Amino acid sequence: MLPLLLLALPGAASAEEGEEVLVTTEAAPAAASEVVLDHVAVEAFPARDADALLQALPGLHQSAHGGHGKAPQYLLRGFDAVHGADLAVDVDGVPLNEPSHIHGHGYLDVHLLSPRLVTGLALHPGPFRPEQGDLAVAGSASFDLGLAEPGLWVEGGAGTDRSGQAALSYRPAGEGTGSFALAELDAGGGQGTRRWWQQARLGLGREGRLGAARARAWLLALDGRWGSAGVVRADDVEAGRIGWTGAYALPGEGASRRLVAAASVEDSGRRLRGRAQAWGGLRGFSVAQDYTGWLQDPTHGDATRQAQDGGAAGLSAEGSWLPGGPSLALDGGAALRVDRHAQVEEGILADGSPWQRRIDATVGMRDLGAWAGARWRPGRALVLRPGLRVASLHAGLLRRQDDQGQHVEVPAWAWSSAPVLAPRLSLALAPEARLSGFLAAGRGYRSAEARGIEDGDRAPITRADAAEAGLRARPAGSVDLRAATFVTLVDDEIVFDHVAARFLSTGATRRLGVEGVATLRPRPWLGVEAQATWADGRYAEGLLAPATGPVPYAPRLLCALSTTLRELPALGATWTGGLRGWLLGPRPLPGGFRSQATGTADLTLSARRGAWRADLDVDNLLGRRWRDGEFVFASWPDRDQPRSELPALHLTTGDPLALRLSLGRSLL
Amino acid sequence: MSLLLPLAILAACGAPAPVLRDVPVQGGGDLVQGETVATFELDGAAVQLDLVRVQVTDLRLQAPPEATAARRWTLPGVAHAHPGHDFTGDVMGELLGTWDLDLLAAPVELGTAACYSGDYETARLQVGTARLQGSLARDGVDLPFDLVLDLAQAEVTGIPLSWTLADEGAAPTLVLTGAPQTMLAAAALAQAVDTDGDGQLTLSDGTLANSAPFGLLTTPAWTVQALP
Numbered sequence: 001m002l003p004l005l006l007l008a009l010p011g012a013a014s015a016e017e018g019e020e021v022l023v024t025t026e027a028a029p030a031a032a033s034e035v036v037l038d039h040v041a042v043e044a045f046p047a048r049d050a051d052a053l054l055q056a057l058p059g060l061h062q063s064a065h066g067g068h069g070k071a072p073q074y075l076l077r078g079f080d081a082v083h084g085a086d087l088a089v090d091v092d093g094v095p096l097n098e099p100s101h102i103h104g105h106g107y108l109d110v111h112l113l114s115p116r117l118v119t120g121l122a123l124h125p126g127p128f129r130p131e132q133g134d135l136a137v138a139g140s141a142s143f144d145l146g147l148a149e150p151g152l153w154v155e156g157g158a159g160t161d162r163s164g165q166a167a168l169s170y171r172p173a174g175e176g177t178g179s180f181a182l183a184e185l186d187a188g189g190g191q192g193t194r195r196w197w198q199q200a201r202l203g204l205g206r207e208g209r210l211g212a213a214r215a216r217a218w219l220l221a222l223d224g225r226w227g228s229a230g231v232v233r234a235d236d237v238e239a240g241r242i243g244w245t246g247a248y249a250l251p252g253e254g255a256s257r258r259l260v261a262a263a264s265v266e267d268s269g270r271r272l273r274g275r276a277q278a279w280g281g282l283r284g285f286s287v288a289q290d291y292t293g294w295l296q297d298p299t300h301g302d303a304t305r306q307a308q309d310g311g312a313a314g315l316s317a318e319g320s321w322l323p324g325g326p327s328l329a330l331d332g333g334a335a336l337r338v339d340r341h342a343q344v345e346e347g348i349l350a351d352g353s354p355w356q357r358r359i360d361a362t363v364g365m366r367d368l369g370a371w372a373g374a375r376w377r378p379g380r381a382l383v384l385r386p387g388l389r390v391a392s393l394h395a396g397l398l399r400r401q402d403d404q405g406q407h408v409e410v411p412a413w414a415w416s417s418a419p420v421l422a423p424r425l426s427l428a429l430a431p432e433a434r435l436s437g438f439l440a441a442g443r444g445y446r447s448a449e450a451r452g453i454e455d456g457d458r459a460p461i462t463r464a465d466a467a468e469a470g471l472r473a474r475p476a477g478s479v480d481l482r483a484a485t486f487v488t489l490v491d492d493e494i495v496f497d498h499v500a501a502r503f504l505s506t507g508a509t510r511r512l513g514v515e516g517v518a519t520l521r522p523r524p525w526l527g528v529e530a531q532a533t534w535a536d537g538r539y540a541e542g543l544l545a546p547a548t549g550p551v552p553y554a555p556r557l558l559c560a561l562s563t564t565l566r567e568l569p570a571l572g573a574t575w576t577g578g579l580r581g582w583l584l585g586p587r588p589l590p591g592g593f594r595s596q597a598t599g600t601a602d603l604t605l606s607a608r609r610g611a612w613r614a615d616l617d618v619d620n621l622l623g624r625r626w627r628d629g630e631f632v633f634a635s636w637p638d639r640d641q642p643r644s645e646l647p648a649l650h651l652t653t654g655d656p657l658a659l660r661l662s663l664g665r666s667l668l
Numbered sequence: 669m670s671l672l673l674p675l676a677i678l679a680a681c682g683a684p685a686p687v688l689r690d691v692p693v694q695g696g697g698d699l700v701q702g703e704t705v706a707t708f709e710l711d712g713a714a715v716q717l718d719l720v721r722v723q724v725t726d727l728r729l730q731a732p733p734e735a736t737a738a739r740r741w742t743l744p745g746v747a748h749a750h751p752g753h754d755f756t757g758d759v760m761g762e763l764l765g766t767w768d769l770d771l772l773a774a775p776v777e778l779g780t781a782a783c784y785s786g787d788y789e790t791a792r793l794q795v796g797t798a799r800l801q802g803s804l805a806r807d808g809v810d811l812p813f814d815l816v817l818d819l820a821q822a823e824v825t826g827i828p829l830s831w832t833l834a835d836e837g838a839a840p841t842l843v844l845t846g847a848p849q850t851m852l853a854a855a856a857l858a859q860a861v862d863t864d865g866d867g868q869l870t871l872s873d874g875t876l877a878n879s880a881p882f883g884l885l886t887t888p889a890w891t892v893q894a895l896p
Contacts (some may be wrong), residue, residue, distance in 0.1 A: 591760075592786070594685045634759065645728055645759040646782060 028375070028383050030426040030472025032438040033484045033515055035123040039148045042118050043577040046566040046617065050118055051110035054089070054141055055455035057123035058515050061558050061584050063629040064480065065652035068190065068197040069226025070254050070287060071109040073629065075584075077125060077486065078511035078535030080553035081139040083110025084462075085446060086137035092145040092218065093316060094262045094279045095337065097135050098502035100363045100395065100450040102308040102343040103287055106135045112222040112258045113143060114184050114201050116169065119177050124157030126466045126486065127444025130371040130424045131318070131333060137444040137464045138488070145205065145218060146177030149666070157615065157662025161655070163188025166661060167328060173668070178207030178216050191656045192245025194227035194252050199382030210265060217263040231291055231631060231650040241638065244625055244653050248637040251352055252304040254287035274319035282311045283341065288352060293637030295645070298356050303348045310341030310362075330507035331387075332372040338366040343451070357401060363450035364396035364413070373424070383431055385444075387424040392417060394460050395450040414455030420445045420463070432472045439482075441467040448494070460505075464490045470515075480519040486535075487512050493551070503524065509551055510540040525568040532559045550588035553631075557585030565605075577605030579621070588632070591647055595630035611666040619658040628654040686760070686784035687835045691842055693727065693763045698847040698891070704772050708849050708850045711858035713819075716804040720771040722884065723796035725821060727781065727844060729761035729829060729892070732789040760784040766796065771846045783841060788831040791892040793844070794821040795872030796883055800840070800848065804857060804862030804869065811862060813869035815855075815880050826887045831894040840894040847889050 022391055037045070047053045051072060054060055062072035064395055074081040081087045083104035089096045099109030124132065125139040132140045147169055155167045165186040172179055183204040189196050205218035224323035229247035236242045262279035290303035318333030345359035373387030394417040431438075444466060448459035470484030488511040513535030520528045537551035562580040569575075583599035590643055603618040620626065629652040634645045697704035706717045711860070761783030770776075800815040825874070852858075861874045871877045883889065 274676070591784075592686050642764045642765060643726075644762060646762055646784070 003490065008581040028428055028431050030385055031126060031440040031468050032127045032472050032482055033125045033468065037121040039119045040566050040576060041201045041349055042121055043118060043576050043606065044566060046578055046580050046604040047115055048617065049111060050115050050143065052247065053115065053118060053121055056121065057125060057139065058517050058531040059125065059535065059558055061555055062104040063652065065629040066426045067195065067226040067254065069111060069199065069224045069256060070228065071107050074108065075555040076138040077513055077533065078537035078554050085135060088132060088136035088140040091143040092262065093277050094260060099134065099339060099447050102345060103308045105449045109256060111224055111256065112220050112260060114182060114203060116167065117145055117147055117182060117203050118143050119146040119148055121489060126440060126468055127442040127464065128424055128426050128440035130373040130389045130631030131336065133369050133391065134367055134393065134445065134447045137446050147171045147180030148177055151666050152668040153666055154662055154663055155664030157660060159188065159189050159658055159660030161191050163660060172490060176207050178205050180205045191658060192229060193247035194229045197226040198222040210227045213265045213267040215265050217526045219261040221259045222256060224256045226254050228254060228289065230289065230487060231652055233637065234651055235650040237651065243658060248293065249292060250290040250637060251288040251348060251350065257284035274316040278315050279309065280313040284309045285319045288348060294634040294639055295634055295636040300347060302344060303350065303351055305348045305354065306344040306345045310340040310343045314336065325375045329375040331374065334370040337367040358403040365450060366394035367447065368392045381430040383428040385426040389422040389424065391420040393447045393459060395422060395448050397450050397453055406563040414453060416448065416453040416457045418459040418461045420461060436472040460494045461493060462490060462494050464488050478521045482517040484515045487543065497500065507539050508541045509537060510543060511535055511537045525566045527564040527566065529562050548607035552590040555584060557588055559583045573607040573609040575607050579603045579655055589630065589632040591632060593632045596627060598627040600624050602627045613664045617660045621653045623657040626654040629651040682747050686786050688782055689839055690785055691781045691783045693781045693842045693844065694765055694775035695769050695778045695802060695844040696773050697771040698845040699774060704774065705849060706772055708851055711859040715802060715852060717772055717802040717848055719801040722769050722771060722798040722846055723766060724769055725766040725794040725796060727763045727791060727793045728759045729783060729788050730790045731758040731760045732787055735840045743872060746768045748764045760786055761788065769846060772850050775843050775845060783833050785835045788829050790827045791827040792823055792825040795819045796821055798884055811869055813857065815871060815876065817881055817884065819884060820883055822885055824885050824887060824890055826888045827892050831891045840896050843893050843895055845891050850889040851883040854886040854889065855879045
């Protein structure tokens with residue numbers, strides 16, 4: 001269907017031709033801490049995958065504890081968003097999070113999206129915009145999809161991490177970035193045990209005109225597999241029983257297949273702009289993992305395999321209207337999303353063969369939301385953005401196996417639902433002046449995980465009320481300073497207990513934090529940025545209520561220092577690149593334990609000369625042994641050791657120093 | 669980045685993390701006024717113990733069970749779908765090994781337990797083989813007994829332990845004791861009948877095959893105390 005649609009679009013000139021862009025939602029930030037990256041900034045950010053680009057948002061860090069191919073763990077502003085439960089991300093308006101995913105609610109896997117197809121990125125901390133929907137609790141992000149490189153492009157490369165990659169892309173001359181074709185292979189053995197990966201990606205896009213409207217269709221596909229070293233006990237590493245990049249002889253691998261296609265129509269006039277989009281996707285996922293060895297089941301081992309297959313689809317429409325001039329814009333939109341996935345979880349033996357089925361079910365999710373907002377400029381120095389989002393969230397479960405593991409003869413759907421009302425408001429004072437002030441407040445929400453619901457119950461929704469106050473200062477043309485303080489009150493941290501397959505109400509939490517960003521651009525091609533975010537997440541019943549304990553795994557301090565080159569002409573070539581060092585401060589771990597501070601630096605650099613381009617990417621430039629993740633729990637991975645039930649520190653060790661070099665050439 | 673390091677160190681300043689400490693552990697018989705009790709009255713019968721040996725394995729010391737899920741969530745757990753995000757246990761101290769305890773002797777050194785500082789409320793252990801030998805004087809008749817059991821590492825849970833281990837300072841000694849009197853009372857030895865008429869009570873007599881294991885596994889028969 002989609003290829004036909006792609007072909008049916010008339011070959012169009014550049015999308016920008018003749019546009020009368022009325023008002024865009026990005027025209028003025030809703031909060032001081034919002035970040036928008038253009039294509040060059042994306043290219044200058046050291047990122048092996050598209051998901052790493054999200055770290056351009058101050059206060060956002062990710063841990064790749066599951067290997068190169070699985071969604072990372074996201075940490076943002078005092079939230080441990082696990083695999084995406086509190087961070088909503090879309091590409092060209094199509095949501096990438098997967099609610100009720102077998103491996104974690106809101107599973108956010110961006111591997112589908114090649115960094116080559118990212119032409120921009122908008123990062124929005126907090127739930128301050130009415131268009132932000134489910135899972136936008138700590139923040140959200142939107143990828144712009146397109147291919148910046150015109151013509152026929154071929155590229156290949158290799159790396160010291162035993163990797164190789166090849167890409168072939170095409171963008172018709174004279175057409176916009178939305179018309180593209182991309183095929184990409186990326187594979188590597190990695191450094192250390194069970195760190196291999198294989199990914200094949202395909203991207204097709206076409207934009208053009210349908211009458212007066214601008215139409216767009218695209219398709220992204222991924223077939224990925226990976227090995228996962230899993231976690232290693234710190235005491236085993238210290239005793240030399242396992243190497244820094246080693247892994248236990250336990251199952252650890254995964255596979256991810258995904259296809260997403262979308263078609264949209266957008267029309268823009270002097271006073272009215274509208275956009276409608278339909279999208280659909282197919283999904284296959286499986287992961288085999290064992291974090292505890294033989295602790296729970298000394299006979300079979302604790303390894304599990306999780307798998308899901310299904311699909312999702314959605315419709316959305318949004319529009320803006322200027323009723324009486326540029327001082328007031330009214331925005332609104334509605335979106336429907338449906339998901340349906342068959343899910344299986346089973347205990348597996350060390351050789352991967354299943355021995356016990358624990359979950360056998362189909363989950364269904366429906367999310368119907370609508371929002372309205374306004375951007376009102378009553379005076380030159382004030383912009384108000386009130387908004388309201390309403391949503392009806394439905395979660396369904398079809399069990400083919402009951403709690404005791406017995407086959408259900410006549411499975412029947414159980415459905416739960418809940419309404420959500422989420423007001424949003426932001427205020428900008430003198431947004432164009434040298435010193436601007438921003439206030440923002442809003443409610444974010446997280447839907448319930450379908451596997452925990454009971455028929456007819458109200459689905460337990462997590463609600464988060466957030467506020468941010470910030471300043472932006474431009475004391476000189478080359479200096480940009482931003483500072484913000486923020487608070488988020490979560491009414492009840494509802495956690496899905498995967499062992500008991502039920503919800504745990506863990507209590508209300510409070511996050512308080514501050515953030516500062518200083519950017520210096522002494523030359524148009526040179527940028528230096530320092531940023532620091534400190535957040536304190538604790539269990540507390542309110543803003544002023546006494547705290548009872550820290551939220552485990554939540555980040556507290558994240559600092560980054562980066563230098564970027566933007567299209568610097570030198571030595572007969574044009575240079576673009578970035579060097580980014582980061583430091584994640586100690587985090588509270590369960591039971592009063594604490595992680596160590598960790599950090600390293602990464603580099604990306606590209607040189608373009610004529611039809612040629614060379615790219616160099618360096619992971620872990622400092623060559624440090626850095627701790628990607630730290631966890632505290634009991635495990636027994638080595639049966640030659642005594643079976644201890646004491647909580648122990650476990651590590652996922654970060655990638656060693658690796659260099660990847662690629663060479664590309666334009667052929668047309 | 670060096671300028672950022674002090675900030676990171678500052679961020680680390682908070683409540684101290686639990687400290688893993690060495691705690692000596694002794695195990696043996698229950699002492700009354702400094703001596704173990706080998707002769708006692710049991711439901712109208714006089715009991716004389718000659719031998720009580722119980723093989724125990726892996727003493728585990730547990731933090732208080734938490735009343736609210738909020739606190740529960742903050743305790744270390746066993747990873748399942750995601751490292752460390754599921755809770756299934758609260759063992760914060762343990763001494764691994766197997767010991768043949770003589771419950772008619774004063775406690776002897778078993779080893780050094782690894783314990784995190786903090787509050788403790790219960791302990792648990794596993795019981796393997798056991799032998800209780802002695803005689804029962806009932807209605808003027810002496811009846812020897814010889815109970816030989818293999819409990820196959822059955823677990824005794826919920827042994828009371830009211831103890832707080834400080835981060836530093838002299839560590840107390842934990843003393844594990846078993847009380848044969850309580851075991852035999854729970855085993856209803858005083859009411860046992862020599863059903864096979866061989867002049868001796870064994871597991872084949874009456875309900876001892878069921879009640880004797882119960883006696884050894886009953887929680888009140890075991891205590892763990894912290895002695896300064």
